[in-house]
Amino acid sequence: xxxxxxxxxxxxxxxxxxxxxxxxxxxxxxxxxxxxxxxxxxxxxxxxxxxxxxxxxxxxxxxxxxxxxxxxxxxxxxxxxxxxxxxxxxxxxxxxxxxxxxxxxxxxxxxxxxxxxxxxxxxxxxxxxxxxxxxxxxxxxxxxxxxxxxxxxxxxx
Amino acid sequence: xxxxxxxxxxxxxxxxxxxxxxxxxxxxxxxxxxxxxxxxxxxxxxxxxxxxxxxxxxxxxxxxxxxxxxxxxxxxxxxxxxxxxxxxxxxxxxxxxxxxxxxxxxxxxxxxxxxxxxxxxxxxxxxxxxxxxxxxxxxxxxxxxxxxxxxxxxxxx
DNA sequence: GTGAACCTTCCCATCATAGTAAGGTCAACA
DNA sequence: TGTTGACCTTACTATGATGGGAAGGTTCAC
Numbered sequence: 001x002x003x004x005x006x007x008x009x010x011x012x013x014x015x016x017x018x019x020x021x022x023x024x025x026x027x028x029x030x031x032x033x034x035x036x037x038x039x040x041x042x043x044x045x046x047x048x049x050x051x052x053x054x055x056x057x058x059x060x061x062x063x064x065x066x067x068x069x070x071x072x073x074x075x076x077x078x079x080x081x082x083x084x085x086x087x088x089x090x091x092x093x094x095x096x097x098x099x100x101x102x103x104x105x106x107x108x109x110x111x112x113x114x115x116x117x118x119x120x121x122x123x124x125x126x127x128x129x130x131x132x133x134x135x136x137x138x139x140x141x142x143x144x145x146x147x148x149x150x151x152x153x154x155x156x157x
Numbered sequence: 158x159x160x161x162x163x164x165x166x167x168x169x170x171x172x173x174x175x176x177x178x179x180x181x182x183x184x185x186x187x188x189x190x191x192x193x194x195x196x197x198x199x200x201x202x203x204x205x206x207x208x209x210x211x212x213x214x215x216x217x218x219x220x221x222x223x224x225x226x227x228x229x230x231x232x233x234x235x236x237x238x239x240x241x242x243x244x245x246x247x248x249x250x251x252x253x254x255x256x257x258x259x260x261x262x263x264x265x266x267x268x269x270x271x272x273x274x275x276x277x278x279x280x281x282x283x284x285x286x287x288x289x290x291x292x293x294x295x296x297x298x299x300x301x302x303x304x305x306x307x308x309x310x311x312x313x314x
Numbered sequence: 315g316t317g318a319a320c321c322t323t324c325c326c327a328t329c330a331t332a333g334t335a336a337g338g339t340c341a342a343c344a
Numbered sequence: 345t346g347t348t349g350a351c352c353t354t355a356c357t358a359t360g361a362t363g364g365g366a367a368g369g370t371t372c373a374c
Contacts, residue, residue, distance in 0.1 A: 004320065014321090015363065034370055036321055045284070052283045057258040060361075070280055077269050077277035084266040084279050088259050095255035101214040102248035109241040112234050120234035122241050123227055126209045127202070161351065171352090172332065191339055193352055217330075 003029075006039040010047035017047065025050065025064055057091055107131070160186075163196040167204035174204065182207065182221055214248055264288070 007014040017037075020026045026046055029037035049070060053063045062083060069075045069083075108131075111121040125131060164171040174194075177183045183203055186194035206227060210220045219240060226232045226240075265288075268278040282288060 002320075003322095013362080016361080018323095019362080032370095034321080036370075048286060049283050052286045054361090055258075056262050056283075057255065066280070066283065070284070073275060075275045075277075075280075076273045077275060077279075078271040078273050080277045080279050081266055081269045081271040084262055084269070088263050088266060091255045091259035091262070095252045095259065098214065098248045098252035098255070101212075102245050102252065105213050105241055105248070106245050109238055109245060112238045112241070114235040114238040116233045116235050118230060118232045118234060120232075120237045122234075122237050123223070123232075126206050126213075126223065127227070129205060129209045159351075160353095170331080173330080175354095176331080189339095191352080193339075211330090 001039040001044075003037045003039065006037075006044060006047065010044050011051045012047045020047075020050065020060075023060070025060060025067070056087070058087060062087065104131070158196040158201075160194045160196065163194075163201060163204065167201050168208045169204045177204075177207065177217075180217070182217060182224070213244070215244060219244065261288070 001009070003014045003017055006012075007017060010017075012020070017026070017029075021028055026043065029039060029043065032038050046067070049067065050063055053066055054060075058066065065083060066080070069080055105122075108122045108125050113119075158166070160171045160174055163169075164174060167174075169177070174183070178185055183200065186196060186200065189195050203224070206224065207220055210223055215223065222240060223237070226237055262279075265279045265282050270276075
């Protein structure tokens with residue numbers, strides 16, 4: 001099986017298969033006389049595992065560990081569970097930070113009239129770092145206080 | 158004002174200030190005879206703007222646009238609002254995808270006994286791509302159906 | 315035998331940020 | 345005056361996962 005066929009069958013691009021081989025995430029593929037890589041069922045199985053793990057957001061380094069546990073008949077499911085739980089926590093953290101950003105920015109955008117004039121609480125907030133100044137304070141729905149002190153969060157990198 | 162002082166005052170690292178200059182996000186700084194960069198209040202103001210925008214997760218390219226609007230006295234707050242709303246949507250999308258991953262993995266982890274044996278629904282799911290197989294189905298709390306068809310989501314890049 | 319579709323390796327780009335190395339400058343203090 | 349330590353300069357490298365492309369070899373069907 002060619003690398004292209006393996007890519008279509010596994011859902012991992014040929015580019016990435018070569019990359020995974022180069023970093024040792026998959027073993028060096030068999031080669032035909034022509035130099036073409038040759039893949040079998042076991043290789044597809046491994047690539048599928050990697051792809052599913054990527055779909056769950058695992059980093060390649062964590063996947064390396066998971067692959068080790070996968071191929072270890074004496075593994076402890078407690079180890080696997082610990083890795084999964086740690087990853088869930090990281091995913092939740094990142095999601096929470098993104099949501100905090102979205103909430104802050106949504107508040108600012110809600111306070112902006114968007115009527116074509118230059119005055120804009122979004123720009124004003126970026127300028128000063130202050131929260132939604134509500135340049136035309138609406139009767140209700142003005143956020144009273146800030147919950148998250150917005151430090152140096154950097155999330156979606 | 159040195160670049161180090163400007164960095165401390167603005168919350169943008171000296172490294173990043175130089176980088177922002179190199180990509181034209183901030184104008185070339187004044188230079189002293191020694192070649193040292195020299196910063197004033199206006200520079201700090203601009204760096205602060207950039208930092209606040211980064212804190213809200215804006216990309217540098219979007220910040221470039223925002224800076225243009227900021228310095229444009231004839232800007233329309235509708236333009237700013239549109240950029241903000243688009244960004245809110247992106248943040249929400251990314252957060253949602255992360256949460257979907259977290260939910261899927263949490264379900265798998267919940268189904269794992271973690272009792273030290275090798276049997277593990279997490280590993281099994283990665284292997285087959287199927288959902289939590291619940292190798293020891295608990296009486297209740299087994300997810301009945303999947304809502305998100307888990308395609309090629311790639312989020313936290 | 316020819317052309318299209320594939321494969322190979324190698325290099326470069328992304329995005330925002332940090333690290334390091336080699337060398338120049340500044341300020342304080344002996 | 346000399347020294348020291350903190351700072352600055354440029355330039356190169358790395359990160360993580362992925363994509364794009366060039367230049368050249370292989371395979372297969374017509």
